[in-house]
Every structure is written in C-alpha cells, then in structure tokens.
Amino acid sequence: MPCPAQMLGFTTPIRLARVIFGGRTFRSYINPPREAHSTALPLSQHVFASNRRTEPHPHSCDNTARMPPQFTPRTLKTFQRRLLAWFRAHQRDLPWRSSRDPYRIWVAEIMLQQTRIAAVLPYYRRFLKTFPTVESLARAPQEKVLQLWSGLGYYSRARNLHRAAKEIASSHAGEFPRTLEAALALPGIGSYTAAAVLSIAYDQPLAVLDGNVARVLARLGAIRGDLRAPARWRQLAASAQSYLALTAPGDWNQALMELGETICTPRIPRCGVCPVSRWCLARARGLTREIPAPRRKRAPVRIRIAAAILRDPRGRTILVRDPGAHDDVLFSRMWQFPAVEVARHPEAELATHLHDILKIDRASLHLEPLPSARHGVTFRNITLLPFLARVPRLPKRPRTRVLLLSRLAQLPASSATHKIAAALARR
DNA sequence: AATGCGGGGTC
DNA sequence: GACCCAGCATT
Numbered sequence: 130m131p132c133p134a135q136m137l138g139f140t141t142p143i144r145l146a147r148v149i150f151g152g153r154t155f156r157s158y159i160n161p162p163r164e165a166h167s168t169a170l171p172l173s174q175h176v177f178a179s180n181r182r183t184e185p186h187p188h189s190c191d192n193t194a195r196m197p198p199q200f201t202p203r204t205l206k207t208f209q210r211r212l213l214a215w216f217r218a219h220q221r222d223l224p225w226r227s228s229r230d231p232y233r234i235w236v237a238e239i240m241l242q243q244t245r246i247a248a249v250l251p252y253y254r255r256f257l258k259t260f261p262t263v264e265s266l267a268r269a270p271q272e273k274v275l276q277l278w279s280g281l282g283y284y285s286r287a288r289n290l291h292r293a294a295k296e297i298a299s300s301h302a303g304e305f306p307r308t309l310e311a312a313l314a315l316p317g318i319g320s321y322t323a324a325a326v327l328s329i330a331y332d333q334p335l336a337v338l339d340g341n342v343a344r345v346l347a348r349l350g351a352i353r354g355d356l357r358a359p360a361r362w363r364q365l366a367a368s369a370q371s372y373l374a375l376t377a378p379g380d381w382n383q384a385l386m387e388l389g390e391t392i393c394t395p396r397i398p399r400c401g402v403c404p405v406s407r408w409c410l411a412r413a414r415g416l417t418r419e420i421p422a423p424r425r426k427r428a429p430v431r432i433r434i435a436a437a438i439l440r441d442p443r444g445r446t447i448l449v450r451d452p453g454a455h456d457d458v459l460f461s462r463m464w465q466f467p468a469v470e471v472a473r474h475p476e477a478e479l480a481t482h483l484h485d486i487l488k489i490d491r492a493s494l495h496l497e498p499l500p501s502a503r504h505g506v507t508f509r510n511i512t513l514l515p516f517l518a519r520v521p522r523l524p525k526r527p528r529t530r531v532l533l534l535s536r537l538a539q540l541p542a543s544s545a546t547h548k549i550a551a552a553l554a555r556r
Numbered sequence: 557a558a559t560g561c562g563g564g565g566t567c
Numbered sequence: 568g569a570c571c572c573a574g575c576a577t578t
Binding site: 243244245247248280281282283284285286358359394395396397427461504505506507508543544545 | 557558559560561562563564565566567
Binding site for chain 1: 571573576
C-alpha cells in the first residue's frame with residue numbers, strides 16, 4: 130500500500146541523481162541546461178514516523194527526507210511558527226479563502242495552474258456565480274464552461290474540470306473526494322492540486338509543490354540546478370513534505386506559496402522583509418541570484434496566420450471549429466475565424482483556404498487587410514493577419530456557426546480570435 | 557524524460 | 568522583450 134508521499138511522486142530515500150543530458154541537442158533552446166549538481170544534505174528528519182515499516186522495501190514509504198542542515202527539530206518549529214504568523218498577518222483577502230468549500234477551492238486551484246492570481250480573479254468570480262456548486266457545473270453544457278474560460282488559457286483545464294465535476298456528481302455523491310487516491314483519479318488533478326485541495330479543505334497533511342514553493346525551498350536549502358528536472362522536483366517534494374506544519378497544513382501550504390509570490394520572488398527577492406531569511410542558506414551563501422537556475426526554454430518559432438472576418442450585410446459573421454490540425458494549436462479547438470498559416474502571399478493563400486473549407490468563390494472575394502496583431506502560444510510567436518471580407522451571404526457548412534459579430538463573447542473562443550475581431554475596430 | 561498547452565504581469 | 572507563473576496529460 131503506497132503512502133501519501135509516494136502517491137505524490139516522492140521517492141525516498143532521495144538519491145543524488147546526476148542528470149544525464151547526453152545526446153541532447155541544445156541548439157534549439159535558449160537556455161542550455163547547466164551542469165547538474167545536487168547539494169548534498171543530511172537526512173535529518175523522519176517524515177512519516179507513523180508509517181514506518183519494520184521491513185523497509187523499495188516500495189515502502191521510507192520516511193526520511195532531505196532537509197537543510199540549518200534546522201533542528203526545535204528551530205524547525207520556530208521557523209514554522211514565524212512563517213505561519215507572517216501568513217496570518219499578511220495574507221490577502223482572496224475569494225477562495227472565504228470558505229472551506231472544497232469545490233470553491235478546487236476551482237481556484239485549477240484556474241491558478243500556471244496562471245497568476247490577478248488574471249484569475251475576474252474569471253473566478255464569474256465562474257462561481259454561474260456555477261456555485263459542483264452539481265450546477267456537472268449539469269452545464271461544456272460549451273458554457275468553455276465560454277466562461279475564454280481568454281484564461283490552457284483550455285483542457287476547463288474540459289477536465291467539467292468532466293471531473295460530472296464524475297464527482299455521479300460517483301462521489303457530489304462531494305470532492307477525501308482520499309488522495311480518489312482525488313488523483315479525477316481528470317485534471319495531479320500532485321499539486323490534490324495536495325492543495327485536500328490540505329486546505331480537509332486539513333490533510335499533504336505538502337504542495339508548485340513553482341513558488343520550489344523556489345522558496347531551493348533557496349532555503351541552497352539547491353542548485355534546474356528545479357523542474359524530475360529527479361530534483363522529487364527531491365523538493367520530499368523536502369516540502371518534511372517542512373509541513375502538521376498543525377495547519379492548508380495554511381502552511383498557502384504561506385509558502387504566498388511567501389514565494391510576494392517576498393521570495395524569482396528575480397530580486399525582498400530578503401530584508403522575509404520572515405524566515407535567517408534560515409535561508411542561499412542568502413547566507415550569497416546565492417539568491419543563482420537560485421533558481423533559469424528554466425530551459427524552447428526557441429521561439431515565428432509564424433504568420435491569416436484570418437478572415439466574413440461579414441454579411443446584417444453584420445453577421447461565420448466561425449468554424451476544428452477546421453484542421455495546425456489551426457487547433459492557436460485556437461484551442463474553440464470557435465474561430467477561418468484561418469490558415471501563410472507564407473509569402475497571405476491574401477491569396479487565405480482566399481484558397483476559404484475556397485477549400487467554405488467553398489467561397491475566389492473570383493468575387495475581396496479581402497481588405499486589417500491591422501495585424503501579435504499573439505504568443507507557448508513557443509510560437511504568431512503574427513495575426515486579419516482580413517475583412519464583405520459577402521452578400523454567409524455559407525452554410527458543417528461545424529460552422531453564424532452569429533452577429535457583437536455576440537462573439539458568448540461563444541468559447543481563444544484570445545487570438547478576440548484579437549482578430551478587435552482589429553476590425555482598429556481599422 | 558521531454559513536450560505541448562495560453563496568456564499576461566512584471567521587471 | 569524576456570521571464571515565469573497556485574501544473575497536467577501525453578508520449
């Protein structure tokens with residue numbers, strides 16, 4: 130039977146892993162990985178004393194985790210008290226902190242994946258107003274869920290959230306699961322989200338590890354190297370578990386994240402006001418600027434995409450969905466204007482595309498160029514080239530939708546689509 | 557272990 | 568303009 134820490138992907142004891150990048154080509158990356166080297170730290174605390182097996186075997190929970198040497202059990206307690214006190218005094222009033230409803234916490238955690246609080250806030254309020262309970266979300270059509278997610282990005286989050294809500298409604302009596310195993314079985318819920326919801330809503334002793342926590346822990350323990358490398362991430366996860374304040378796991382997790390976001394920031398941390406700087410090995414060794422190591426990043430690829438706003442005399446336009454493989458990347462399988470990646474002759478290539486998918490007659494088609502816009506999707510650096518085409522009537526085709534341009538916001542559409550529509554107003 | 561997925565705040 | 572974010576699923 131795996132212990133909770135193992136289910137979160139920890140392997141204990143942590144081995145000093147030399148990460149091998151042999152054979153990898155770095156040419157296409159901006160930041161080639163540095164020589165990987167772990168910082169050796171003593172195994173100094175038992176994490177899951179109660180889970181200790183008399184017969185340790187490779188799959189048992191070994192209970193030991195790496196912890197920076199500046200701590201003793203007593204100073205660890207002081208450290209925890211200080212950080213918790215700081216959090217309780219300085220935490221911001223965020224909508225998902227006003228209740229312990231697991232549903233509300235879960236939705237927030239999904240939205241917050243790779244997304245800043247400021248970006249989430251308006252989406253969260255609107256979403257909770259529309260779907261105040263897991264049952265209301267489970268009953269909703271996916272189209273409506275995606276519409277409320279439009280512009281927030283990572284749309285599979287919304288699709289998975291919706292699927293998970295249906296599962297909770299049908300198989301968990303409408304209650305978010307209380308066990309780690311059941312939570313992890315839900316779509317869109319991984320180590321981080323499971324630990325976050327279970328600790329915050331149910332007081333379960335599960336430490337979260339996200340980008341913020343990883344940075345804080347890496348600095349505390351002066352851990353060098355790429356924090357996202359799987360072996361090091363597991364090391365950090367074990368470390369996080371060893372720090373966890375069992376008296377208030379939810380507050381503790383949020384305290385670490387809040388510290389990382391407001392004090393222990395990526396570039397220039399505000400060590401002067403950090404409540405736990407006295408225990409920070411990176412600060413003691415002058416390594417705060419070296420830690421964390423920069424993330425490896427794919428080199429950007431520039432592409433151009435031409436898109437057509439067809440408009441009939443009544444001000445209606447036509448949107449398409451799932452028109453072809455490469456368009457999905459940019460438009461996330463949501464409603465979009467007919468568009469195609471172009472090379473040398475955007476107008477001509479777009480006209481051909483419109484003929485191909487909508488059977489629009491090329492000869493009578495006039496495409497008026499609109500102001501271009503820029504759009505980034507992961508490593509793609511996209512120039513959007515919108516065109517306006519006035520047409521007497523809009524075609525009727527499968528997987529298309531005709532609607533007033535002014536009603537665009539009522540459909541699921543990515544930001545790229547909204548940028549194209551906005552070009553019309555900037556004309 | 558590596559990759560792709562959105563979008564925007566912040567420096 | 569670069570960096571990175573309250574990660575997850577897939578291969």
